[in-house]
């Protein structure tokens with residue numbers, strides 16, 4: 001198993017994972033835009049099979065985690081954490097001092113992962129995400145990248 005940069009040629013496999021695990025999955029256009037505007041991403045793969053990926057943006061000294069997902073059958077094996085740790089280490093190496101992300105209030109799996117990685121709740125956005133029958137709040141988490149305990 002290895003972590004390596006994401007390429008446009010990964011799009012097909014990324015879309016399959018995205019559609020299988022997200023409530024409101026990104027579409028092909030959104031992923032293409034990520035590549036065009038220079039967002040950075042990494043894949044975790046095993047013998048050419050994409051198991052999960054992470055996408056971040058970097059501006060000034062801020063890192064934003066835009067997408068993190070692991071294929072359903074590969075979840076709960078530490079891959080999400082490995083991807084996040086790798087992305088944050090890369091962001092720090094490129095000069096980021098802080099990282100932010102948004103997550104659905106109901107996404108207890110992701111929130112549990114972020115809390116274990118010492119992210120702190122720093123805010124909320126009311127009714128930010130669409131749901132099947134309404135809206136749902138976003139929780140905003142942040143973490144300093146200056147300290148060494150990634």
Ligand SMILES: CC(C)(COP(=O)(O)OP(=O)(O)OC[C@H]1O[C@@H](n2cnc3c(N)ncnc32)[C@H](O)[C@@H]1OP(=O)(O)O)[C@@H](O)C(=O)NCCC(=O)NCCS
Pocket residue numbers: 021022068069070071074075076077078079080081082102103104107108109110112113116
């Ligand atoms: C969130 C997500 C990326 C976590 O990836 P993962 O590979 O399953 O996570 P890990 O195996 O690295 O687990 C890290 C921690 O996440 C939490 N977690 C992961 N899967 C869990 C599960 N099935 N039940 C409860 N907690 C879980 C736990 O805190 C876990 O720590 P532990 O292994 O010490 O118990 C993955 O569940 C996913 O792709 N979800 C759908 C997409 C999504 O919600 N992305 C985040 C949007 S902000």
